[in-house]
Each structure stands twice: as structure tokens, then as C-alpha cells.
Amino acid sequence: MARHAHPTLWGASLVSPGRTCFRLWAPIQRQPHLAIEGREPVPMRKQDAGWFEVEVECGAGTPYRYRLDDGKLVPDPASKAQAKDVHDPSIVVDPHAFDWRNDGWRGRPLEELVLYEAHAGLLGGFEGVRGHLKALADLGITAIQLMPIGAFPGSRNWGYDGVLPYAPDAAYGTPDDLKRLVDEAHGLGLQVFLDVVYNHFGPDGNYLHAYAEPFFRNDIHTPWGAAIDFRRHEVRRFFADNVLMWLMEYRVDGLRFDAVHAIPERDWLDEVAAEVRRTIEPGRHVHLVLENEENDPGYLGREIDAQWNDDFHHCVHVMLTGEDQSYYGNYVRDTAGKLAIALEEGFVYQGQAPENGIGHPRGAPSGHLPPTAFVAHIQNHDQVGNRAFGDRLTTLVEREALDAATALHLLCPQLPMIFMGEETGAKEPFLFFTDYHDDLADAVREGRRREFKDFPEFADPQIRARIPDPNAPETFARSRPAIAGEGGDEAVLALYRRLLAARAQQIVPRLAGARAQSAEVVNEKAVIGRWRMGDGAHLVLLSNLGADPAPLGVLAVPTIEPFVVVGRPIAAGAVPAHTTIAWLEEAA
Secondary structure, eight states: OBOOOOOOSSEEEEEETTEEEEEEEOTTOSOOEEEETTSOOEEOEEOGGGEEEEEEEOOTTOEEEEEOTTSOEEOOTTOSOBSSSTTSOEEOOOGGGOOBSOTTOOOOOGGGOOEEEEOTTTTTHHHHHHTTHHHHHHHTOOEEEEOOOEEOSSSOOOSTTOSEEEEEOTTTOOHHHHHHHHHHHHHTTOEEEEEEOOSOOOSSSOOHHHHOGGGEEEEEEETTEEEEOTTSHHHHHHHHHHHHIIIIISOOOEEEETTGGGOSOTHHHHHHHHHHHHHSOTTOOOEEEEOOTTOOGGGBTTTBOEEEOHHHHHHHHHHHHOOOSGGGGGGSTTHHHHHHHHHHHSOSOSSOOOTTSOSOOOOOOOTTSOGGGEEEOSOOHHHHHTSTTOOOGGGTSOHHHHHHHHHHHHHSSSEEEEETTGGGTOOSOOOOOOOOOHHHHHHHHHHHHHHTTTSHHHHOHHHHTTSOOTTSHHHHHHTOOOOTTSOOOHHHHHHHHHHHHHIIIIIHHHHTTOEEEEEEEEETTEEEEEEEOTTSOEEEEEEEOSSSOEEOTTSOOOSSOOSEEESOOOBTTEEOSSEEEEEEEOOO
16 A cells, blocks of 8 residues: 655645645735634734745644635635535645555556546546446556546536636545546556646636736736736746646646647746656656647657647548538648648648638647657547537548548557547537536627637527537536447447557557658548658558548559458559558568
């Protein structure tokens, strides 16, 4: 058995089993008090630079809040657990209380990652996710990535409106429930990733403005409000300690940083990543992944491991659906050529202006990076959930075409990520859901209409009237797909099992040191990619996502047996419709 904790600058820390130190940064307050339930408020001692501190007799399980100068009671911004909701008291937590059974776990190398993005609330909380781990591991998944779990208002939320990033939401379970999930995953050979949001707080339950207004900038605004001021040491430590808490105290194996393009101080990411590498135990595999709309490769190749490759998704989506609205308009012209670039170089946009005229030039050359610097996906929470009706590809395209795209996705040397329900062929929508009320509920609905106004469903008043209400309980309930272990389309499950087994056997052992060699257009719906693998062998992927055969012309037909054919074999010098073929050419 082993026990783990990580000290934090903010919040409540046990000094001994019956004594706790509380620290709050409140630079615009004169005299905040610690307010423990059932006791008289205790004044906090003023420290330097806006800090307040007090040490009192109380232990784990104690409910508390802070009382501000005007009498308002607020939760601890670094609360590690809430009594119920984000407006309720915070709870003192003993991080040493949990006994880890699988403390010898050291993670898995980056090359072995097959990520599975899941929403804990839809699966029944941490205990519900835990019940699905074995089926996912048996399928060939190697890492579970939970959408954000930081405490949010109400009982249901995507997670990107969290306001207490240190506290697992009470609707999902306790801190020990989350640790039990991580511990059991490790026992099954699964890594656990968390999606963390450090670029904004949600609109309900964030009290920082009331006592720590300098936490935010007044000169930069994001789509979610005032930008967080990462120029300040107190702010940088608030989030850096959160990163280290998840990795050290909760033993998670990786983090996905949401929308880092909305963090103006880019040096913070480099700083915190370097601290992670200094802090984690020798020999332990911990992976850091970014979402960055700017296609900035500058973070990659050092302490940051990988970045979501939205360009890959957009190319495949346009090729499958023909959609051209909003940002998809940037991928309509020469889609196959762009997909070839995504396979060979990672990013499609490497400094060019958007073709549809919306936005600004973005990106920089990325062809020097290994394929494992990119997380490839053909669906995710954003690309499905930000559609007006949450449509999955299963309801938009033919099954044969989707099967061929799935094979391209899972056999590409980039790191694959599967969105919950893909593996069962789920057709249930994944909708945007929250638990807001009154004026805020109206504001959230209107805000989404403005954000996605370039999509016709959000612009057309008649269609817009049919968009499911994010705050209706049934919107949340409808978004729950069957996942591995619960049935679903057996043929789709068998396909995922076969493809993931092929990846594990043929690609993963060769992936360290792999580099893309070339990718070429076969026709407007077909591409061929080649990679020199770490052992010198050459991996070739030939994929036709179109409804017609793609003549190969002068392109070489494989002379050895493919290890995967999804669709039909090459015939008459052409790749049949809806077919992906993979083979290995041994080094000369």
C-alpha cells in the first residue's frame, strides 16, 4: 500500500490529523474570516502580497467557507471537495487517506497510446466509469481521457464551465472515488488522462472577482470573459499546483490542456511542463497534450508531448460529408491534398490565411515533428457536440465509408483518439448540456448561437427553434451512448478490436523513431501515405473514402500481403470504393 499527496500554495492543508492550515489570496480584502460550519468565524492573519492564513483545530471532513469583508460567504477557490454544489461549503480532504494498490505502475510509453475520450457524468460518475474499464482494455484501448471533472454548478455539465478546478465534482463522486478509478485502471494496464481547463472559469460559481480581482486582466477578453492574468506568480502557482496535484496526488498519467491559445502568456506552459518533468518520479511515463487552434508547433518536441490535430479531423469530415460551412470551408478545395499534408506533416495550416476568409493566418511548419506529436481523431466532444443536433458520423455517412475512415484513423502512426460510442457504432447524439437557470440559461443559449452563427442551423430561426435546450434534463439523457461492454453494433466492435490489435502488433513496436516519408493524392477521395518506421520497415496506408474506385495509375500496387484490408482488395489497378489497406515493406 502507498499514499500520495502534493503540497499546494492555495487552499486547506492538513498539518496533523486534527489541525489544518488555510491559505487564501485576497488582495482586495481587508480582513477575511475562516467560517467553519457550526463555529464562530475566525479572522485570518494578513501575510505579504495579499495573502491571508490561519491554522485551526479541525480535520478531514470539516465543512468551511471564507467570509469576506461584506459578509459574503464563498467556497475555497482551491477546494479539494465540495459538500454538494459549487455554492456550498468546501470540505477539508486528507490526501493521505487513500491506499494505492497499484503503486508500482509506471505508465506506458507515448507510442502505445490509444486514447478514449469519455464523459464521466454520462457513464454514471467515477464508479460508472470504473465498471467499464475492463471492457475498454479488452477492446485495445490503452488510455481513458475524462472530459473536465472540476466542480461546476448543478448536476450536469460538459465540464468546460468548471469553477473549482481542484475539486472533482460531487455529482461524479468523492476524491477517493476518483482515485479508486485511477488505481483500478492501472491494474488493468490503462492510463488515465484528465482534460483540464486553465483558460477561463464558468459563468456561475466563480467568486474570485469578489476578493482577488487581480486574478484577471482588464485589457484582454476571451469568448468566456476577462482573460486570466498568468503574469502573476499567485495565478501561475494556482494552476501549476493543480497540474501537479492531478499527476502526483491522484496519479493520473496525462493531461490534455484545453484551448491554450486563450492563455496569453505562452511561457507558462513551458514553465509548468518543465516543472512536471522535474517532479515526476524517474521512470514514470506522464504525457502532456495540448489543444491549440493556432497550430503552433513551438510547444512540441520538448516537454510537451503532443497536440490535437484538428486539421486531420476536418479533412476526413469534409471528405466523408461534403460539408462546407464555417471552418469546414477551409478544407473543401483540394481536400485530398490537404489530407495528404495532414498525414505527412501533421498540420495543414502552417502559416496560410484561411481559404474561406474567416479568421487570420495561423500555424507554422510542422513536418519536422514525429507522427506521435499529433493526436488524430475523426470525432470528439467538440466536433460532435458543437453541432446543433449533436450528429455523429454514423448518422451522416454510409457505414462502409466510415469503416474505411476508421481504419485510416486507427492505423495512422499519429496517436489515435476514439470518442465514446464510436466503437459501438452509436447513433445517439452528443449534445451540449448544462444545468443553468433563469437569465443565465437564456444567456448561454444565445451565446452558443453567436459562437456558431456560421453554421446554418444556428442562423436559421426555424431550425434554431428545434435545437435541444442545453438545460433540459432530457438533453443530457439523450447524449448517453452505449459503449464497449454494453452491446452496440457487433460488427463495429469487431472492426475496432481487429484494427486495434493490428496497430498493437504491427505499428506500435515500430513507432519509436518513426518519420513520415511522403503522402500523395490518388484522386479527390483517396490518398496514400508512407512512413519509415523505427526499425527501418516502411508502413504504407492506402485509403479511398469515396464511393467510386480510385485508379492507382503509376502508383505502386503492394506486392506483399497487406496486414489489414477494410473494404475490398485492389482490383484492376484500382482501390475499390470505401477501402483502406495497410501493409509493411521490410527494410532493404
